[in-house]
Amino acid sequence: MKKTGLLIVIAAFIVGFFYFDLHQLLTLEGLKSGLDQFEIWRAESPLFVGGAFLLLYVVVTALSLPGAAIMTLAAGALFGLGWGLLIVSFASSIGATLAFLVSRYLLQNTVQKRFGDRLKAINEGVEKDGAFYLFTLRLVPLFPFFLINLLMGLTTIRAVTFYWASQVGMLAGTFVFVNAGTQLGQLESLSGILSPSLLFSFVLLGVFPLIAKKLLNLIKARRVYAGFTKPKTFDRNLIVIGGGAGGLVSAYIAAAVKAKVTLIEAHKMGGDCLNYGCIPSKALIKSAKVAQQMRHAENYGLDSREPTFSFKKVMARVHDVISKVEPHDSVERYTKLGVDVVQGYATLVDPWTVEIQRNDGGTQRMTARSIVLATGARPFIPALPGLDEVGYYTSDTLWEAFATFDAPPTRLVVLGGGPIGCELAQSFARLGSSVTQVERSARIMVREDEEVSELVQESMTSDGVTILTSHNAIRCEKDGDVKRLIVEKDGQETVIEFDALICAVGREARLEGYGLENLGIETKRTIVTNDYLETLFPNIFAAGDVAGPYQFTHVAAHQAWYAAVNALFGTVKKFRVDYRVIPWATFVDPEVARVGLSEQDAKEKGIAYEMVRYGLDDLDRAIADSAAHGFVKVLTVPGKDTILGVTIVGEHAGDLLAEFVLAMKYGLGLNKILGTIHTYPTWAESNKYAAGEWKRAHAPERILHWLEKYHTWRRG
Template identity: 55%
Template structure:
């Protein structure tokens, strides 16, 4: 730290210390200001220049140092100086103080932060250069964050201080006027009955209504600003154009058509998107075939003896494609057109926020709509790995074209897709090596959950390589026409060692990236986040007020049911956002990995709770205690429930075991509707079923919270009813009473 910065820190620290040690923070209370109001008025009458100058200086210092009391000073200014002069004095003092606060933050911290977070701050500064003034203006009008927070954060950006000053001057003016007027009304009170004066009531009403009024003003300003940049059509052909016919686009179109909106759905490939054609449906069909093969191998444990299953991979893939064909009518063009959706085949791009250009086999067409919903999905992410471009890489998109089973398959990525497909191919007869850079499989889950799955994969002869980094792909010298993945990981001595994993096919499953290119979004100013997804707020609105996004392209969860959840919000907010908007909540969003055993979770994991500093109690129930699991010989796994300490409110549930995805539904329902473990325990569950695991988990929680004092009294009561003498002390537990 330079001497200048150190000196500035010392001066600021000294000023703050003097403020609190002198008791000034206690003086800035409403009661104190009201008590001293007469003295202030006398000072003002005798020496107005000194009083105004001192008030101005104090206000500037408090705002610059982000000290508490600025709001009360604003009210006092209204009482002392009236609406006119009070507004002038406080408006300039607050703006000058805010600018000084931004300058202090910039001087002390910006250089340090830019060195450490250069990439992230560059993206923020790019947005500030383009939209910074308007963004700051909306924050000043609608104070989502306290003004002192805005001062400090904006000071860390590359916004010019001159711009910061004049935007703050204008943006804070309406709010300042409301509070100054409230102070003026308070200053004119001469009796307690005056508290009910119409002027004062109107001032307080304005304080309450101001955020809503300001929000409406900002919305109008956004629309006018948008119309100024682009030529807004005089009329629209459609209410909504949906780009993308995957799960998100289909649901958004369905919702819009159901409320009688005129909607057109544009899809460049196949309706149903990844879920139907390359994701959920085909993968679950493949998993089922692989599971049947494994059940045949393990039949002897139940006294049923069978030979090693003979796998006809062509027939397995035929079963997969048949499953897709049978589900396909649910997402067909005919079905959606019967619902009132116009379906257009072609590639879509935005000419402006209201015009969507579609290029298809039938030529080019321009659609106009009041709103556009982007649901263009995602595609598999392929790493920039040396030698990878020399082979035919498998992904979750093209995997389904295979006709022969790979003898040796290397799977790159230990997330849900990699684990599901890796286990399935191993059970179908491939020799599978699964490579994961992290220290555990399923990085989002708790370590003990991943350990159970890893143990099962290794029993299925999957070679699991954790903490392993892929380095390159090279030709295998030992076998002509084959290749190997060269990897690195630390050995037992901590040294980095290389290994070669020969393969016939390489499956890349390291995640998916949003499909945002080619739609003209960058030219319109629609930004992407660091992970490549479109930048939208929690109502799924982009920087353009009439452009929305949902599904994989918006993130953060690339799950079919998450896409449908978002699609409802995007469609409803687009159509009815003028009246009410709904924020997307992911608090009770379930997720399932369809391996064996299945891994399912809703809400917080224990790892997430610890990382976020959220206190919780953990209740763990082993499925080896469940009668149905014992009867079926599927005892691996457990249920883990996180609750608020001392209460039965569920914060999250993780399940690893057979049918975990089905068992999770009860916990998801409970979290969605605020049902606690006590009510789950009081619900009758059929015996013997897997669903009893939820009730048993609730029972374990209840047993840990049983009322020991009450039980001690009951023990004495029943002993008295039996006519027995007991020496159990008052309030002793039944166990202690039994020992006595």
């Protein structure tokens, strides 16, 4: 009842405010027309008018009514800079705090109870840094102040903190507006508009947000770098830690613009992608695919046969492929490009200094104006009882270990139904292993649409993979030379004997050992960065898997451009990372490639869409290649050809996706793809035919009806 009564009172004030046309007084015209009368009242009763003005200002801001900005100008015109600034400063802070308290009283409990889980991170941030966050909003008003008052009331920030942060934060802006008001008060004719003092006041009003932003950066820098001594000179413009995709591209860009850059890598240049991920896995996939094609050679009019091969030669080819790609990422190449490459392990000493434990045994320190952290990720190892006892491999370790095997593991268990697990499971099954894949979710490749998962599972099962979905791995056991994995589903345990086990349940960022904890750089599974890839320290950036949110080589390279450019030129211009169009592919057979929204994503997010689908069983080139399976599925804005997302399942899906990525990046719709000539017969025609399916679904039926009549008339 108390809340209801308060709402009635507030509503009555607001209705009365508009009913009696009081809002007309709080416009620029109202201010100018009433200025003379206000001046008379002020001269007769200065204290009364000042107090009444303060009270009215408090009411306007407390009720979030329009006109606070005009009242601020009026304060300057009526009371001058000194008294006007004093009155408005306290009135605005008191009114804002009242609005804050009303919002808290009426809504906070309800909002926190309903959205507590979603607001947990916000509450933690407010508790840790709420005053500074509020101060920045007050200093640079990106949002209207009345919204800040109401929304802050829903958080857990203390009322006292809210008041003083508002008082201090709004002071600079209040000064600018009140000062402008003093000039309005002195305006006696139109010619006065051109007076230097008035022009200066409005120039100050216009550039205030820029000045405030610079001031805020200075305050933030002093706050963040307190306790550290910045070097007077630097050894390097940029230090890059990590020689994977993110680090290599960052160093390359820095060298290309003639900055002095050092790249530090503790292990192998090229990172995970070259040595353990993209390159070796694709080499293995190709060998496995050829073996499978030999088994099904009748599809091409040839005699089928069981392939005979040396597994050691297959693995030797994998390492040969790595060695052929290796020069692209080598120390020699990057040294020639102008990058100082140091082999060693780097640790942050302070925001500008790195200590390197060199691989040759020495220790070295160097300073840089900016630092990029590109330390990558490693396989996540589940806390599975008995796992260490039975032994296991990961996508990082299997390449060296399996290279010594005379034959692929007879019985192989793959833990994980994501992209890495599916690629490895299918490849080793095609090379002769009896593979059991264990996934705790209801299906493999859960990030994709259900029909995609089903198609991939069907293909893998036909290749001999036993897929156990909705199964939890609970422990491993070893009895002599016999190794077992025990899995559970619906309370029923199943024992799986194996010769080798691969953990492929995901990857985690490499965060430890680089000095992040000592500097207080925040981590939450990845290094926490802002839109510019800056960490807590504006001169330290993160890129690639260690920064998230995507663990793809091409995204690491994409982020690296932003990290390097912002690190080198951020004082002049900074660029926000663009994540709007991110493609990815899983190289199972058939390949799965996607960009933008899937149907699953659209439904979860409540985004309206239309879907068109083209089956590759209709594509001439797919039929000629005996690979007529899969589809191209496109999601569009209802009634428009604007592309929301594309999923392709089939041969060369990763390559076919590029056309849609380009279209989405530059705002091209399906009509543009349909109007583009595609070579016949190619796989790329499938994209055009998918666009044609959309066109047919949106054919102008009424116009076609009249065209039919027209042609009938023309025939006589």
